[in-house]
Amino acid sequence: MTRYELFYWPDIQxxxxxxxxxxxxxxxxxxxxxxLPRSKGGGEGAILRVLDGALGPRLPFAxxxxxxxxxxxxxxxxxxxFLAPRHGLVPRDxxxxxxxxxxxxxVADFLVEVHDTHHPVAAGLYYEDQRKEARRRTEHxxxxxLPLFLDYFERVLVKNGGRHPxxxxxxxxxxxxxxxxxxxxxxxxxxxxxxxRRIPRLQALREAVRNRPRIAAYLGSPxxxxxxxxxxxxxxxxxxxxxxGGR
Amino acid sequence: MTRYELFYWPDIQxxxxxxxxxxxxxxxxxxxxxxLPRSKGGGEGAILRVLDGALGPRLPFAxxxxxxxxxxxxxxxxxxxFLAPRHGLVPRDxxxxxxxxxxxxxVADFLVEVHDTHHPVAAGLYYEDQRKEARRRTEHxxxxxLPLFLDYFERVLVKNGGRHPxxxxxxxxxxxxxxxxxxxxxxxxxxxxxxxRRIPRLQALREAVRNRPRIAAYLGSPxxxxxxxxxxxxxxxxxxxxxxGGR
Numbered sequence: 001m002t003r004y005e006l007f008y009w010p011d012i013q014x015x016x017x018x019x020x021x022x023x024x025x026x027x028x029x030x031x032x033x034x035x036l037p038r039s040k041g042g043g044e045g046a047i048l049r050v051l052d053g054a055l056g057p058r059l060p061f062a063x064x065x066x067x068x069x070x071x072x073x074x075x076x077x078x079x080x081x082f083l084a085p086r087h088g089l090v091p092r093d094x095x096x097x098x099x100x101x102x103x104x105x106x107v108a109d110f111l112v113e114v115h116d117t118h119h120p121v122a123a124g125l126y127y128e129d130q131r132k133e134a135r136r137r138t139e140h141x142x143x144x145x146l147p148l149f150l151d152y153f154e155r156v157l158v159k160n161g162g163r164h165p166x167x168x169x170x171x172x173x174x175x176x177x178x179x180x181x182x183x184x185x186x187x188x189x190x191x192x193x194x195x196x197r198r199i200p201r202l203q204a205l206r207e208a209v210r211n212r213p214r215i216a217a218y219l220g221s222p223x224x225x226x227x228x229x230x231x232x233x234x235x236x237x238x239x240x241x242x243x244x245g246g247r
Numbered sequence: 248m249t250r251y252e253l254f255y256w257p258d259i260q261x262x263x264x265x266x267x268x269x270x271x272x273x274x275x276x277x278x279x280x281x282x283l284p285r286s287k288g289g290g291e292g293a294i295l296r297v298l299d300g301a302l303g304p305r306l307p308f309a310x311x312x313x314x315x316x317x318x319x320x321x322x323x324x325x326x327x328x329f330l331a332p333r334h335g336l337v338p339r340d341x342x343x344x345x346x347x348x349x350x351x352x353x354v355a356d357f358l359v360e361v362h363d364t365h366h367p368v369a370a371g372l373y374y375e376d377q378r379k380e381a382r383r384r385t386e387h388x389x390x391x392x393l394p395l396f397l398d399y400f401e402r403v404l405v406k407n408g409g410r411h412p413x414x415x416x417x418x419x420x421x422x423x424x425x426x427x428x429x430x431x432x433x434x435x436x437x438x439x440x441x442x443x444r445r446i447p448r449l450q451a452l453r454e455a456v457r458n459r460p461r462i463a464a465y466l467g468s469p470x471x472x473x474x475x476x477x478x479x480x481x482x483x484x485x486x487x488x489x490x491x492g493g494r
Contacts, residue, residue, distance in 0.1 A: 105325060145369075
């Protein structure tokens with residue numbers, strides 16, 4: 001079996017976490033390269049070398065990046081689309097795989113909006129340099145976008161049998177929805193409490209994923225990096241606003 | 248041959264334009280549904296019905312949406328990944344297709360950042376209600392992000408033979424790069440002039456795409472919606488800042 005190499009920033013969950021969850025659920029052998037000591041080729045330098053072209057002319061723009069033998073894939077959704085059929089993390093038929101990928105791309109869009117709540121001006125500036133704009137963006141996000149995305153995924157469950165978004169079966173999209181719900185609950189505990197009654201099926205899916213034996217083992221291990229205020233999901237109490245009204 | 252149905256907002260290029268360019272280059276038979284008169288099932292209502300589930304339980308989150316017989320696909324990059332191999336718009340081997348998709352996903356990320364220059368607070372607010380934040384975001388975008396993305400795609404060309412990003416052959420990614428360069432040049436003519444000398448290969452690719460017979464015919468036809476200030480690429484003179492310094 002291929003031993004995968006994952007290249008992702010070593011101190012955050014970030015987008016890499018969607019790949020880590022899939023690899024863990026698959027019990028696939030992998031090395032989280034940048035988390036190795038520098039003496040063993042780890043550290044952020046390992047990522048920078050790949051971005052710089054060390055593994056060939058198909059330059060990734062950003063991490064996460066997965067190496068599988070001769071294949072190098074970047075872009076979270078593309079990595080998952082590549083990995084999932086190799087490990088039974090998606091049904092075998094092409095339409096289900098296309099649908100799973102489409103959902104993952106919508107998760108990715110949602111994630112950009114979550115990130116930009118604390119970085120509405122520029123990813124290259126500190127949060128502290130864009131607090132005012134962050135507050136304004138977050139207000140809109142929590143009032144309009146958060147319920148829009150959550151209602152969408154809840155409706156997808158309702159329309160597709162209630163338990164899983166893809167063809168009535170577990171897939172990597174379940175893992176991704178779990179991760180985004182965990183992140184929202186961490187970043188916006190008050191605001192999330194205000195919306196969670198709207199999404200009973202998503203909440204049930206979240207608990208089901210948490211209790212999968214390999215995921216439970218992973219979450220209890222030191223391999224799971226805790227949420228923190230360097231990642232996509234950040235808890236800043238002043239941004240955890242309870243929306244009045246709603247969309 | 249399948250007659251495709253494209254569901255996209257009828258008054259803008261937007262994300263739908265990446266699909267239109269691919270369909271035009273392929274000379275694929277398609278109907279741009281929402282541009283039909285209402286009496287023939289067109290108008291924005293046609294899109295809203297699909298978003299509401301009229302075509303089955305695999306609900307799209309947003310337009311563009313492509314219908315191909317029984318298949319319904321949303322998410323621009325997924326639509327292109329689905330279409331391209333059916334029409335020779337990407338090489339046949341799986342690694343080339345994965346690489347093309349990865350590039351398209353990076354184009355999609357770039358596009359979000361372009362959009363958010365004029366909508367840094369909320370897509371649901373008017374530009375006029377977020378002008379101050381837009382100016383600040385655009386300054387950072389033009390100084391840091393625009394050169395970062397353009398340099399990346401230029402380097403991809405350099406590393407992959409100079410003319411095409413994917414396997415030395417024309418692909419839909421050429422079309423997408425053309426579109427993003429056209430849009431940037433429309434939205435930020437002064438700022439774009441300041442960076443274009445850094446990207447000679449991208450500029451050559453852009454001209455080559457413009458001169459492809461089917462693309463040239465399309466661009467000269469009424470099917471090509473002009474750029475305007477409702478789309479992703481918007482020309483607001485006050486945001487067309489020439490960056491000083493820069494990365």
